[in-house]
Amino acid sequence: MTGVVVVGAGESGVRAAFALRERGFDGSITLLSAEVVLPYERPPLSKGIAAEPVLIRQCAAYEQANITLRLAVAVDVIRAEEHLLELSTGEMLGFTQLLLTTGAKARLFPALAACLTLRTDMDAEIIFSRLQPSTKLGIIGGGFIGLELAAVASARGVDVTVYEAGSRLLGRAVPAEIASLVRARHEAQGVRFCLAAAVAKANGSSVMLDDGSVEVFDTVVAGVGSEPNTGLARAAGLAVDNGIQVDGAFRTSHTDVFAAGDCCNFDWRGKRLRLESWRAAQDQGEHVAAAMLGEDAAYDKVPWFWSEQYELNLQVAGLFNLDRPVFSRETNNDCRIVFQCDESGALQAAAGMGPGLAMAKDIRIFEKLIERRVAVDAMQLADPSQNLKRLLKTA
Amino acid sequence: MAEWVDACATSDIEEEDVIRFDSGSRTFIIVRDHEDNYYCSDGICTHENVHLADGLVIECSIECPKHSSIFDMKSGEVETPPACEDLHTYPTKVEGGRVLVEI
Numbered sequence: 432m433t434g435v436v437v438v439g440a441g442e443s444g445v446r447a448a449f450a451l452r453e454r455g456f457d458g459s460i461t462l463l464s465a466e467v468v469l470p471y472e473r474p475p476l477s478k479g480i481a482a483e484p485v486l487i488r489q490c491a492a493y494e495q496a497n498i499t500l501r502l503a504v505a506v507d508v509i510r511a512e513e514h515l516l517e518l519s520t521g522e523m524l525g526f527t528q529l530l531l532t533t534g535a536k537a538r539l540f541p542a543l544a545a546c547l548t549l550r551t552d553m554d555a556e557i558i559f560s561r562l563q564p565s566t567k568l569g570i571i572g573g574g575f576i577g578l579e580l581a582a583v584a585s586a587r588g589v590d591v592t593v594y595e596a597g598s599r600l601l602g603r604a605v606p607a608e609i610a611s612l613v614r615a616r617h618e619a620q621g622v623r624f625c626l627a628a629a630v631a632k633a634n635g636s637s638v639m640l641d642d643g644s645v646e647v648f649d650t651v652v653a654g655v656g657s658e659p660n661t662g663l664a665r666a667a668g669l670a671v672d673n674g675i676q677v678d679g680a681f682r683t684s685h686t687d688v689f690a691a692g693d694c695c696n697f698d699w700r701g702k703r704l705r706l707e708s709w710r711a712a713q714d715q716g717e718h719v720a721a722a723m724l725g726e727d728a729a730y731d732k733v734p735w736f737w738s739e740q741y742e743l744n745l746q747v748a749g750l751f752n753l754d755r756p757v758f759s760r761e762t763n764n765d766c767r768i769v770f771q772c773d774e775s776g777a778l779q780a781a782a783g784m785g786p787g788l789a790m791a792k793d794i795r796i797f798e799k800l801i802e803r804r805v806a807v808d809a810m811q812l813a814d815p816s817q818n819l820k821r822l823l824k825t826a
Numbered sequence: 827m828a829e830w831v832d833a834c835a836t837s838d839i840e841e842e843d844v845i846r847f848d849s850g851s852r853t854f855i856i857v858r859d860h861e862d863n864y865y866c867s868d869g870i871c872t873h874e875n876v877h878l879a880d881g882l883v884i885e886c887s888i889e890c891p892k893h894s895s896i897f898d899m900k901s902g903e904v905e906t907p908p909a910c911e912d913l914h915t916y917p918t919k920v921e922g923g924r925v926l927v928e929i
Contacts (some may be wrong), residue, residue, distance in 0.1 A: 446907070485874075488910065710894065713908065735891070788880040791891030795882040820842065 435723065436516060438528040438663070440464035440504050441473065442709055443692025444532030445487045446716030447723075452496045454724055460498045461524065465505040476555040477576045478739050479583035482712045484552045488816040502777035509667035511685045527685050528723050531675060532716065533660035535693040535707055545634035546653035550565035561650045564588030569638050569648040569691055571630055576654035576739050578613065585620045592646065593617075594628040596655075597821075604736075605747060605782045606757045606769045609660060612784055616741060619696050657707055659694040666720040668817060672696060674705040679729050689723055691715035697730065701739060704750075717756060733801045742786045748798035749780030758813045770797060776806035796823050828916075833866065833927045836920055837855045844888060846879035848920040849929060854916070855879050855923055857885040864918045865899035872904075872911035 435451060437444045440462050451651060471484035493500045502576050505519040516524045537548035547558055562568065562584050570577045573595030585591045601610040614624060629641040641644045659674040670676040670684040674696030677683055681691050692712040696705045715731040738745040751771055760768040766785030773779040781797035783790035796819045800807055806825055811817050833847045839858040847854045854870035854895055855878050871878055871890040880891040887905060889896045895909035902913035917928040
């Protein structure tokens, strides 16, 4: 009997396990999770939404799909040539094919080692239990996790200061126009920003800048990016370079070992990418399941992610080249879409922001245009009187 | 007991689009597809608490505006996860330029 073992039960691993079954795989599927709770969704953690974790699938679904879910079991060693795993329980577990969906962990520079981070449901529980009205929270990093946490905390009456090393917020992900709208919304809520901040050192209760000034807080959380969990893969001799290297089938340098989600580094439209994205984790889980069953298809899903801060939603499709010019489409319902074309005139990326989900339809249409890789008329797209769906149909 | 309720005028919905329709404490969506068929279903995505009326309609499917689950409006079936549960759909009919739904 053939058996698949999936290491890591986040969005990608769970999606892949179920996709294998949906595609008719009838061998054994074992899903290993080092965490003690049922696999849950991570995006809600920084949005302060749920007291209980939001489960990816209910417990019974694993049983129904005949997927053996083992919690609190880590893999110590991959013996790829022998098709064996050494588990933290002391057992050996064999596999025909192995899927690594080990995700990413919060990156912590040595100077920030004593700060809290937000990555797991336990992290969230610790942080949110400390956010009482009028306590002081320091956040290092003006990226998505830091800003989502700032929004939840300030809405609860917490006094929030955000330190960002860059000259503006969200410097890696979205155009300046969108970032300044985000900043204005936070400032209206009383969040303080310290931009171009050179944090020399920080711990759970203070932040020291490189000019020697020290600010004292009740809690300090660092959200300065993540790094892929590649230790197991590296030790097993798999190719690793900013993530576990995979080919178009999400196969690693070993023919029976695959990787998907935040931990992998893959090829997309001729570029090597590693994404930290809930949607990509699902898409790749789906794709790798098909590939493991021998289907041959290129991966061409457009990167997409979203954020929620206060009443605002932000959705981004595609990847911006932040050195190139952008266009803006402003609609009458307070929504703004900023987009960009590549050298050939094809749409490359679009970011939409507005209250609620009013811009979601429009961003989806932009995403479909990005998928098609055809030249677009940027002036028409920027004109709010133009019906986007009509433009999509004629593109 | 289900009863026929006047939801909207056929012209209230653009081709391949959706509107929200509330009745009592319940919320629904009315979808007009690319061939002028009208469909009605529950208005909240089965995955998370999100109004589907903000979603994009392509032909006869609607996509959740938040996490992109796609549902077939004819049957309510999930076409694309993350949703795992189908949408509940309700019968519709068009009479005298009005869309009626049996809810």
